Amino acid sequence: MAELKDIIRQTKAQFCLDCGKCTAVCPVSRFDAKFSPRLIVRKALRHPDKIYADENIWSCIGCNMCTVRCNYNVSYVDFIRYLRMKSRENGTEPVFSHAGVPESFMHLMAKKETKQNRLGWIPDDVGIDDSSSTAFFVGCAPYFDAIFQDIGVRATEGSIGALRLLKAAGISYNVLADERCCGHDLILSGDLNGFLDLGHANLEEFAKRGIKKIIVSCPECYYTLKVDYPRYFNDWNVEVCHITEVPEISQVSRHTAADGSVKRKVTYHDSCKLGRYFKMYDGPRNLLNSIAGVELVEMENNRENAVCCGASPWMYCGSINKQVQDERLRQAGSTGAELMVTSCPKCQIHLTCAQKSHNNAAEEIKIVDMYHLLSKSLARKEKD
Amino acid sequence: MEENNTRVGVFICDCGMNIAGSVDCEAVKDVAAAIPGVVVAMRNKYTCSDPGQEEIKKHIREHHLDRIVVASCSPRMHESTFRNCIADAGMNPYLLEMANIREHCSWVHLHDKPAATEKAKDIVKIAVAKACLLQPIEEAKIPVTDAALVIGGGVAGIQAALDLADSGHKVYLVEREPSIGGVMAQLDKTFPTMDCSICVLGPKMMDAGKHPNIELIAYSEITKVSGYIGNYTVVVNKKARYVNERECNSCGKCAEVCPVMVPDEFQQGFSSRKAAYIPFPQAVPASYIIDMKNCLGNNPVRCNKCVEVCEKKCIDLNMADKETEIKVGTIIVCTGMDVYDPTVLDEYGYTRFENVITTMEFERLVCGGGPTEGQILRPTDRKVPRRIGFIQCVGSRTANRGNPYCSNVCCMNTIKDSLLIKEHHPETEIFVFYMDIRAYGKGFEDLYRRSKEEGVHYIRGFPGEVLEVPGTKNVKVRVENTTTCKVEEYELDLLVLSVGLHQDAGLKKLCNLLNISLTADGFVMEAHAKLKPVDAPTPGIFFAGSVEAPKDIKDSVTQASAAVSRSSIILNSAFIKADGVKAVVDQEKCTSCGVCARICPYNAIEVDIKAKSGARIIVAACAGCGACSAECRFDAITVRHFMDDQILSQISSALAADPQNKIVSFLCNWCSYAASDVAGISRMQYPANNRFIRVMCSARVHERFIWHALKLGAPLVLLSGCHIGDCHYITANHSTQKRADKMWDAMEKLGIRPERLQLEWISAAEGPRFVHIMQELEKMRKAVTLEEIEYTRKVLSSMGDAN
Structure with missing residues (x-):
């Protein structure tokens, strides 16, 4: 693993001006007075020996608001991710949420001998092409369906929607029977080895199936495949593209525009990865706007200023996270929209979870996956 | 060669430890002393000091020296110092050559004394090689x-x-x-x-x-500048004002009748002016002007009201722009700066919230001559704001949307503004959000103290975003007070963004x-x-x-x-004395083909092709770039002080030993050489294998120089100059580009990899880029095989002097 001094240089932490902008905009700091991205960097620069034991390093939700506002673009999230790796190397065990089930699934997937039934959820009409060198990367949606049945989230609905969009767009693609979790949550929770195991297994599967290009809908998978895989795997040479970047998809959506099927006021929740990390604000909005009858309204904080869904890896989820989520739900509720559209299955899970856990003013608003919504308007068109 | 007749003195400077720290100056001295033609070589702690210069003069007299090499810093630093020094001792100042062993050597190879010393020896040898062939020049x-x-x-x-x-x-x-x-x-x-x-x-x-x-x-x-020091010709375009400024007595009747209202830029848009207007009461020239973009007179149905009302008849809506030519000896550029526009920093809500303004806007709000006649009123409800915030460093000291530097004036400006507010309304609460207060000048700290005495709150920390409070239109900021590590919230009636300055x-x-x-x-x-x-x-x-x-x-x-x-x-x-570096035509060789006259960026060459007059250089206009010399197919033009034999001799000297390890680089005086100096001054480190040859312009580099280097076994040649468009000699480097294209073709035909001639444009400010290029060149040099070098040598030798 890299040395702290290298990480300081890579993340530009030494340029920190101590201006406190990061803390002022951090959604965690808003509710947790002890947490400040600035102070974590400061402590790491002054007392590197003590920082790994500092419990604050587990509070960051990785939303990247700090970096976007920072005068020197210090990569706080990368910095904290490294501190977590070192901390776990020193024996710290983080507290996992949902009784550690999601984390256990990831570790199960990291084992080579694990046999998965990954394709059972796929309906017949989507047409998978086994010989295609393009793969649609599903991610953990089938696992989420199993884990989060109780809150009524069906993450595979979004995946099915994405597949139907691809089919309608005339794109040939494969879905891999032995795909694994991308590893996003393991590396963000400091489990570098777990991440590397998953990555190696995926690389092997891609090579076996002759995959040259990956289309992905989950924003966190997209980030991991696009940014972390080239960083950690020298032989990585697969093109990664987000489904909203596929030009044919926008053609299809424009095609559906004529039928006027979905008449609804919706608001779009920017996921942090697609938004602040990749600045992909217009793509999803254009797709939603292309559905006839849809009126897109913005929340108080949107695009670069969007509030995070409140939790990223499956750990340390508590009252602070709930307050961030409640704030986001309140904003969604006050738009008067019927639907809150997410492009990330985890945003959908976290926000729904917050909605179910206690009554709040925004409970009325239905949280729905963007690809599911897009494919529904598509399906009606095809019926005509 | 006349080498043996010359009497060269070499003076090696330690520059304290600046050179001696990483170069073994004693070893360099010994090598210098042994070069044929060198009569005396000696070291000095500071050659540029009085005793150092006296030493040079003494040796000139004692040893009857006729060429001087000073091995010290960049010629851009001290060439004129040493030229004056040897002129004092009765020598022609152009008989000096400098060996840059500081910026080009000791400072950029701080941690490798053996390599730095070897390079310094080479640099001195190259300088002596040129010095032996230097000619005296009388300046015009x-x-x-x-x-x-x-x-x-x-x-x-x-x-x-x-x-x-x-x-x-x-x-x-x-x-x-x-x-x-x-x-x-x-x-x-x-x-x-x-x-x-x-x-x-x-x-x-x-x-x-x-x-x-x-x-x-x-x-x-x-619109146009031509000429040179002492003799510039400048074309000025006087835009149509539509008012005769000499006749206008600023009665203001035109503005009274003008029906067009537009935002007043002088008042930062807080009030309006007419299309016929005077920028501000104290304007000089004290004349009205018609803003033709907004004037109705431009429309088919002419308004013409101002023309009719003007008693002195000084409005002419058909006035046109007028160009005039002026001749001057010197030019002073005082075009100032612009104020940073915070629109792009959307989190501060400058375009979304009316009660967020800039410091320039605040100046107009607080000024007696401003739209509120000096009453501080906030834009939304024209009420006196009771709580005012200032955010410092807006658009400054950042790599993220804005400028990387400190804008110098904003801290003091805010401190001043805080006192002005307190003067108007002492009960106003003022909060200044800052990172560092830079009150470094005379009387500045005192003003800062006064502001604190008045109770202005200085809070160390920047808000991350600004929100508007619905209803009151107040603004709310959240800020980490970094001195207490607590996040605080402030509701303010008015927020002023202390914007920086830029180009x-x-x-x-x-x-x-x-x-x-x-x-x-x-x-x-x-x-x-x-x-x-x-x-x-x-x-x-x-x-x-x-x-x-x-x-x-x-x-x-x-x-x-x-x-x-x-x-x-x-x-x-x-x-004034003109620089001695000028083109000279050898009339015996000149065929009056006219290529030189066409290529000269200064029109400084006259030739009558039909009459076979021979090319003639207009000495006052010649800037000495040497583009003509490198382009002449008949070797009829040379450039004083940068003659062919001098440069060829420098190349030969650079490649005399272990040529496979050397890169020959031609640096233009104004950009790439300046960039190499920046790299040196900044102590940026790069590999020690490069040997630099200074030319005034990259266009001076004749194809022959490059062939010569390749023939002598240079693995790599760098040709570098100013960026296209920035050439110190207007367009001379266009011919550099053409020549490189031609060279690459020729190399390819001969089976020599064209990559072995590199062309790079490096501006004078691009020290880091210069270093990056040096590192890349070293990688490329390593990739050139001995077989390739040998093959090149054979191919070029078999062609004799054709190249």
Whole structure:
């Protein structure tokens, strides 16, 4: 693993001006007075020996608001991710949420001998092409369906929607029977080895199936495949593209525009990865706007200023996270929209979870996956 | 060769430990002493010091030296010092050659003394090789036009124009806007003395407007500049004002009847003006102007009201732009800066919330001559704000949307503003959100203390975003008070963004006209950051004010007087000596083909092709770039001090031993050589295998030089100059590009990899880029095999001297 001094240089932490902008905009700091991205960097620069034991390093939700506002673009999230790796190397065990089930699934997937039934959820009409060198990367949606049945989230609905969009767009693609979790949550929770195991297994599967290009809908998978895989795997040479970047998809959506099927006021929740990390604000909005009858309204904080869904890896989820989520739900509720559209299955899970856990003013608003919504308007068109 | 007849003295400078720290100067001295033609070689702790120079003079007399090599710093630093030194001892100043063993060696190879020492020996040998062939040059005397052009009529330009005019020189003061005054005219008070800005500037503006030696050319722009120090010809485009400014008595009747209302830019859009208007009451020239973009007179149905009402008949809606040509000896650039536009920093809500304003807007709000007549009223409800916040460093000190530098004036400006508010309404609560307060100048700390005494709260930390409170239209900021590590919230009636300063929008275009460069910050580059801070690298051009870097009024005025003093040195002399580096035609070889005349960027060559007159150089106009010399197919033109035999001899010397390890690089004096100096001054480290040959322009590099280097076994040759468009010799480097293209074709045909000739444009500010290129070149050099070098040598040798 890299040395702290290298990480300081890579993340530009030494340029920190101590201006406190990061803390002022951090959604965690808003509710947790002890947490400040600035102070974590400061402590790491002054007392590197003590920082790994500092419990604050587990509070960051990785939303990247700090970096976007920072005068020197210090990569706080990368910095904290490294501190977590070192901390776990020193024996710290983080507290996992949902009784550690999601984390256990990831570790199960990291084992080579694990046999998965990954394709059972796929309906017949989507047409998978086994010989295609393009793969649609599903991610953990089938696992989420199993884990989060109780809150009524069906993450595979979004995946099915994405597949139907691809089919309608005339794109040939494969879905891999032995795909694994991308590893996003393991590396963000400091489990570098777990991440590397998953990555190696995926690389092997891609090579076996002759995959040259990956289309992905989950924003966190997209980030991991696009940014972390080239960083950690020298032989990585697969093109990664987000489904909203596929030009044919926008053609299809424009095609559906004529039928006027979905008449609804919706608001779009920017996921942090697609938004602040990749600045992909217009793509999803254009797709939603292309559905006839849809009126897109913005929340108080949107695009670069969007509030995070409140939790990223499956750990340390508590009252602070709930307050961030409640704030986001309140904003969604006050738009008067019927639907809150997410492009990330985890945003959908976290926000729904917050909605179910206690009554709040925004409970009325239905949280729905963007690809599911897009494919529904598509399906009606095809019926005509 | 006459080598054996020359008597060279080599003087090696330790420069304290600057050179001796990483170069074994004693070893360099021993090597120098053994070079044929060298009569004496010696070391000195500081060669540029008095004793150091005396030593040179003493040795010239004692040993009858006729060529001098000083191995020390960059010739851009001390060439003139040592030229004067040897001239004192009776030698022709052009018999000096400098070996740059500091910027090119000791400072850039700090951690490898053996390699640095070997390189220093080579650098000295290369210098001696050239020195042996140096010829004395008599400098031509050029008459000086006793007039100066001052570009920009802000406080710096006004001061410069007045100082020059008062000392008896003719001044043309050209201002882009309808009135002089610049940014200072818009300010309410000035720090640290709290003088009324327009009250101190107004009288100076009037003086400048009526001084018999100053010709004020307002509402005008420079469109063409040609010539050289002492003799510039400048074309000024005087934009149509549609009002005869000499006749207008500013009665204001035109504005009264004008039906068109537009936002008033002088009042930062807080109030409106007519299409017939005077920029502000104290404007100089004190004349109205018609804003033709908004005037109805431009429409088919003409309004014509102003024309009818003007008693003196000085409005002419058919007036056209007019170009005039002026001749001046020197130019002082005082075009100032622009204020940062915070629109892009959307989190501060400048365009979304009306009660978020900039410091420039605040100046107008608080000014007695402003739209509220000096009452501080906030935009939404025109009520007196009781809680006012300032965010510092908006657009400054950032790599993320804005400028990387400190804008210099904003801290003091806010401190001043806080006191102005307290003067108006002592009960106002003021919060200044800052990162560092930089109160470094005379009287500045005192003003800061006064502000604190008045109870202004200074909170160390920047808000991350600004929200508007619905209903009240107050704004809310959240900020981490970094001194207590607590997040605090403030609700404010008015928020002022303390915006930074940046390059004026028109500066790039002007720089192209004047042939001057910009630093990475976007401000003009000085000839020497420490010792020639108001000189442009182009002789006869000077800077003053914020065009050079953000600065306050006092510094701008100080710099203006400094620029005048530098400019007067030239204007006070009837003649100046022209640089000796000029092209010379050998009439016996010249065929009057006319190629040289076509290529000369200065039209400094005359030739009558039909009459076979032979090419003739206009000495005063020749800038010495050498493009003609490298282009002449008959070897009929050479450039004094950069002659073919001198440069070929430098190449031979560079490659005399272990050529496979050496890269030969031709650096142009103005950009790439300057960049190499920047790399040296900044102690940036790079591999020690490069051998540099300085030419005035990359266009001087004849194909023959490159073939010669390749034939002698150079694995790699670098040709480098200013970026296209930035060439110090206007367009000379276009011929460099063409020549490189031609060379690459020829190399390919001969089976020599074209990559072995590299062409790079490096600006004078690009020290880091220079270093990066050096590192890349070293990688490329390693990839050149000995077989390739041997093959090249054979192919080129078999062709004899054809190349």
